[in-house]
Amino acid sequence: MNAPAPRFQPQDPDFAARVRASFERQAAMRHIGARLTRIEPGRTEIELDYRDELTQQKGYMHGGIIGMIADSACGYAAYTLMPATSSLVTVEYKINLLAPAVGNVLHAGGEVLKPGRSLSITRGEVRTDQGVLVAIMQQTLMMLPDTPDAPD
Amino acid sequence: MNAPAPRFQPQDPDFAARVRASFERQAAMRHIGARLTRIEPGRTEIELDYRDELTQQKGYMHGGIIGMIADSACGYAAYTLMPATSSLVTVEYKINLLAPAVGNVLHAGGEVLKPGRSLSITRGEVRTDQGVLVAIMQQTLMMLPDTPDAPD
Amino acid sequence: MNAPAPRFQPQDPDFAARVRASFERQAAMRHIGARLTRIEPGRTEIELDYRDELTQQKGYMHGGIIGMIADSACGYAAYTLMPATSSLVTVEYKINLLAPAVGNVLHAGGEVLKPGRSLSITRGEVRTDQGVLVAIMQQTLMMLPDTPDAPD
Amino acid sequence: MNAPAPRFQPQDPDFAARVRASFERQAAMRHIGARLTRIEPGRTEIELDYRDELTQQKGYMHGGIIGMIADSACGYAAYTLMPATSSLVTVEYKINLLAPAVGNVLHAGGEVLKPGRSLSITRGEVRTDQGVLVAIMQQTLMMLPDTPDAPD
DSSP, rough: OOOOOOOOOOOOOOOHHHHHHHHHHHHHHHTTTOOOEETTTTEEEEEOOOOOBBBOOTTTBOOHHHHHHHHHHHHHHHHTTSSSSOOOEEEEEEEEEOOOSSSEEEEEEEEEEEOOSSEEEEEEEEEETOOEEEEEEEEEEEEEOOSSSSSO | OOOOOOOOOOOOHHHHHHHHHHHHHHHHHHHTTTTEEEEEEEEEEEEOOOOOGGGGGTTOOHHHHHHHHHHHHHHHHHHTSSSSEEEEEEEEEEEEEEEEOOOOOEEEEEEEOOSSSSEEEEEEEEETTOEEEEEEEEEEEEEETOOOOOOO | OOOOOOOOOOTTTHHHHHHHHHHOHHHHHHHHHHHEEETTTTEEEEEEEGGGGOOTTTSOOOOOHOOOOOHHHHHHHTTTTOOOTTTEEEEEEEEEEEEESSSSSSEEEEEEEESSEEEEEEEEEEEEEEEEEEEEEEEEEEEEETSSSSOO | OOOOOOOOOOOOOOHHHHHHHHHOOOHHHHHHHHHEEEEEEEEEEEEEEEEGGBBBSSSSSSSSHHHHHHHHHHHHHHTTOOOOOOEEEEEEEEEESOOOOOSSSEEEEEEEEESSSSEEEEEEEEEETOOOEEEEEEEEEEETOOOSSSSS
């Protein structure tokens, strides 16, 4: 169960710049204040500060917001391993919410379990700045070869 | 497969006002501009106008945003059937993204498949204003009896 | 929410015979006693009689067995719409178990929500012979073009 | 992401015997030939030999069979941490199938991520005897307090 995650060789030496540029085109990430704080082959991390405008009815961070940053962290983890000329889409994800998201900062980490020519499978975790595990995700993505990753 | 969804009797005659008040406490729904447009026993609908600030890197509505409104529509569908003194939490959800969210308005509908004293199971669909099916969701919620549905 | 499922035109006029032949190659379906009882474009149904050897620790039908027939019903629903020369694999599925599987016969129905050149998305339901909804599934499949659907 | 799984203290000192007895009441596990090979607080492992009668149409182990052993491994991982007088039910699970299950033996490992008084969240992995990751699972279970874990 506890074998370390595999190490991956990116096909695109400029994967970090490409992933960062794609993230910066995600207006939705900017709108909620999310930051892409780590980009490695097969892994990324996104941070999000607690903000009143992101809460649900009881004052905790909204589960949908937690899903958003986990979805993006996992998706960009997969995108690090894709060719420079590709784009990608999320096929599906499943998230379990384990504890209320209490704290000042949320850390969403995504990692690739299986990269693929067509489909990639990733796993994500969201933790508070106290290390409490808030959510776990399992996600499927599809690579779009020779497709611009920007508006037409 | 195609039996109509069951009809439910709400325990709380004021379920619609209670659900609406809870939705209005969700700052995150306000932050993205979502509107609760339908509240029936076991069903709700949320609408969201296309806004540039909610897009992913290619200019479509972000999959995480779609997940947010589906999650809330399903959750409030379940909440219509819960007692007046209860609150609820999302245990987990799974979403498939079927098509790019192109159009001016997204419609997220949630419906209860099985209400429960503890767990409720819901199903959701998100469509564009052209009727294109954009996403489907399956979700599990837990009722919190005798718990305020507002910040402590 | 309740629009009828779309009607599909199969590409392969002999889809029913092809699906039936594939099902009959599934030794696992035979091992548990499952029968493929309905094959239509975009839909199939599988029936399974209650058998002591399929139970979990309390004497109900095992949740994994319920998952098996729902997985196959959904997969074959997708396979009805694929070309004659294709095979398919299940990418992932998610199942909610809603009620104990009590009764003499389980009916698993699968239907296609979105067929695709590469990925197909399906939804399934399992009911008892009393009509009780026992489980719901959401599933993703991938078509393998020009691939034999039999052992090499 | 890679923090070691937490260590748990079982409430029931006889958890291993209790879990084993429950597994042995699962006729479905016996019917497919699954063996419970490891029982630790918060973890279990199930092994399953390749058998022709468990295959899908191409001669690989059926995805539903893989789901069955992962479901049971995860469920019994949670059951190790529950009180002696409890039973449990699977609420839902989601499985991604990553590679064909080729080989002589499948190893399904389940581990608890969050035990709970009501709900427990687990994660599972299935590997071949060559170490190839075949499937990953995320699962939710509900404890039934003061409930016999055997037929009435």
